Amino acid sequence: MPKIGMRDLRRAQLIDATLQSIDESGLSGTTLATVAQHAKISTGIVSHYFGGKDGLLEATMRHVLHDLWEATVRRRLAAKDEPRARLRAIVAANFDVSQVNAPVMKTWLAFWAESMHQPVLRRLQRVNTRRLHSNLCAEFEKVLPGAAARRAASGLAALIDGLWLRGALTGEPFDTKAALRVANDYIDLLLETRAKPRSGKSAK
Amino acid sequence: MPKIGMRDLRRAQLIDATLQSIDESGLSGTTLATVAQHAKISTGIVSHYFGGKDGLLEATMRHVLHDLWEATVRRRLAAKDEPRARLRAIVAANFDVSQVNAPVMKTWLAFWAESMHQPVLRRLQRVNTRRLHSNLCAEFEKVLPGAAARRAASGLAALIDGLWLRGALTGEPFDTKAALRVANDYIDLLLETRAKPRSGKSAK
Amino acid sequence: MPKIGMRDLRRAQLIDATLQSIDESGLSGTTLATVAQHAKISTGIVSHYFGGKDGLLEATMRHVLHDLWEATVRRRLAAKDEPRARLRAIVAANFDVSQVNAPVMKTWLAFWAESMHQPVLRRLQRVNTRRLHSNLCAEFEKVLPGAAARRAASGLAALIDGLWLRGALTGEPFDTKAALRVANDYIDLLLETRAKPRSGKSAK
Amino acid sequence: MPKIGMRDLRRAQLIDATLQSIDESGLSGTTLATVAQHAKISTGIVSHYFGGKDGLLEATMRHVLHDLWEATVRRRLAAKDEPRARLRAIVAANFDVSQVNAPVMKTWLAFWAESMHQPVLRRLQRVNTRRLHSNLCAEFEKVLPGAAARRAASGLAALIDGLWLRGALTGEPFDTKAALRVANDYIDLLLETRAKPRSGKSAK
DNA sequence: TATGAATGAGTGTTCATTCAT
DNA sequence: TATGAATGAACACTCATTCAT
Secondary structure (H helix, E strand, O other), X not given: OOOOOHHHHHHHHHHHHHHHHHHHHOOOOOOHHHHHHHHOOOOHXXXXXXXXXXXHHHHHHXXXXXXXXXXXXXXXXXXXXXHHHHHHHHHHHHOOOOOOOHHHHHHHHHHHHHHOOOHHHHHXXXXXXXXXXXXXXXXXXXXXXXXXXXXXXXXXXXXXXXXXXXXXXXXXXXXXXXXXXXXXXXXXXXXXXXXXXXXXXOOO | OOOOOHHHHHHHXXXXXXXXXXXXXXXXXXXXXXXXXXXXXXXXXXXXXXXXXXXXXXXXHHHHHHHHHHHHHHHHHHOOOOHHHHHHHHHHHHOOOOOOOHHHHHHHHHHHHHHOOOHHHHHHHHHHHHHHHHHHHHHHOOOOOHHHHHXXXXXXXXXXXXXXXXXXXXXXXXXXXXXXXXXXHHHHHHHHOOOOOOOOOOOO | OOOOOHHHHHHHHHHHHHHHHHHHHOOOOOOXXXXXXXXXXXXXXXXXXXXXHHHHHXXXXXXXXXXXXXXXXXXXXXXXXXXXXXXXXXXXXXXXXXXXXXXXXXXXXXXXXXXOOOHHHHHHHHHHHHHHHHHHXXXXXXXXXXXXXXXXXXXHHHHHHHHXXXXXXXXXXXXXXXXXXXXXXXXXXXXXXXXXXXXXXXXO | OOOOOHHHHHHHHHHHHHHHHHHHHOOOOOOHHHHHHHHOOOXXXXXXXXXXXHHHHHHHHHHHHHHHHHHXXXXXXXXXXXXXXXHHHHHHHHOOOOOOOHHHHHHHHHHHHHHOOOHHHHHHXXXXXXXXXXXXXXXXXXXXXXXXXXXXXXXXXXXXXXXXXXXXXXXXXXXXXXXXXXHHHHHHHHHHOOOOOOOOOOOO
């Protein structure tokens, strides 16, 4: 008798095993055999459920992205309906526990490298990059003129990713508090420019 | 008679071939054969000069890092001896043409992913991460109190890396001008805090 | 309560699915999964009814041979009780619709290749080869001396198989009419030798 | 130092190993490992020289076809310039020792089965089928009217293939003498029709 | 120094077969 | 009787590395 939901259970189990294996050995050191070993099932079943290794990485990344977006929605809903609070919520979502644990961070790094050469992954990556930017834009535009808002969004998006990146590369537990402080300070600085607009001659 | 410098010539030639191959196929798609093909030499010679594939990536990354540090030193020397100018010089070095071309950007991404699992690469990566931070710190400390300076350095380092990362991931030519503007604006904002220090209650 | 004849129904269904799958993908491209898919049943049931893939091919081939023999008997009974008519009937049976459709032709070709290495199939193939020869012999012996009759039977058997083979290999619908004409002409030529026996010095 | 002709030597060696392996285990039982074993070299080298298993079978079949065509040319040149002698030469070429040994016969059978589903092999097979027919046609047309010549060619081509096929399927050494006698007798019968043309109403 | 032929372990993937339900 | 999830051995193919020349 086929268990209802067996397919989803297995897929979740395999995605988890993939994250573990990438954590241990990196993507290049992750084989269907290591994934199967972590999941304590046979190798054949991995290809059976995901159609191959590529499908497995894609599914894993979709899972990670889903968690990120879910965290973003959740935190935004919980925040006061005000730009500063909303921006802080978005920032916090990017440093959510679902995003700053070792398996996920290593998977992100591998994903970026692969996305440069795999169309399917590239598409996922672009959607995510744009989503963060447009989320930030939406808030900044409430208080800043268009061009300045877009620049602010670019800056904050970059700062978020940069903080995340540098935190990930340490190899040590992510210092969420420090990252939040730097990012939130940046938000404050950007919002302050509202009052006394900058000269705009700063670009080299 | 072995030509003087033959070894260095070959190594430079192979490093260049490696960058090309990574540009074309990514690190996972790069084999000693593809590198040899790009360099128009035999496969055996690669292992001979670098001891293997790992040595090749390490050497390639050392080369890229060397270019970055060289650009940093050059631009700092050319800058006025003043924090703002020096900071701008450091920022510009990170967006130097030697760092924002496709082969190098893809190699950086691959390097980060690999550095999480290869001690040799990890060491390289740490040195670089710290070097940027301490360079920035040195300038900020001239005008900001210790803690604030370190925070500013962390922020600017993250922004630089984040701008670089988001630029690299587009897959299109890097928009240096836009990146410089965002980063330099951030410098200005950070330096302005000197006058009216922030309250420090911004962290969540 | 198991339905009476369920077993035979399933077997017929699976044999048909096997022929379809071989038609589509060849024997080497036919798996128990493709057979099950064509029969719209589960994979496990195939092994259950035939004990495995080998048993399936054997049963399929027995089915095809049964059709051939059945056609031979039917057409011989319908023919006048006279050597020429009987021989024509045997020829026609070998080009019966049950033998010259794409699924069956491709299965025959695969069967021949496999029969060289599988004792069970080899036995089937030998029985069939000999049956055709002895059927032809029986008729020729009514009008030709023993040695000549056997030689005539060998020739006609080979011509039948050769016409069938070349027709099968075209990949297009089998031209039964043309094959019949060539074979029947050969029968006529062979029977004419009765009057003016050949010299027998023709062999090299 | 690369030996001149190493490539051709290896290819010949591997083709021979393939024929041996097919003789032993059939095409379906032939793997790159069994071929490598027969050639006493490593498995990787097979794919290296032929690009894969498909390339290996194609090359092997090209080799067999080359032998057949070479035998045909050789024997035709040696024959008297007269239709009957030429036809006998063509027949004999098809039963040449290069074509009636066990490894080659089993390879032919496998080739036919595969050619139904592999375009590359199908093309080879068609060329060969047509070549025999047109070679025979060329001779028959010297002494028979067009339509009769083509029919004679079809008949003889089929008889040749049929004799070859039935001889191959026995699994015992090919009885070349018997095959030649039957085929040559058929040639004689066909050429005799020149004098007293047949009625043409023989087709069913 | 330089070659590239050769190796053989390792990879993703397929598939006949088994078995709990 | 029937299912299809699961197994695990087998496969073609890749590739870093070695080594005779």
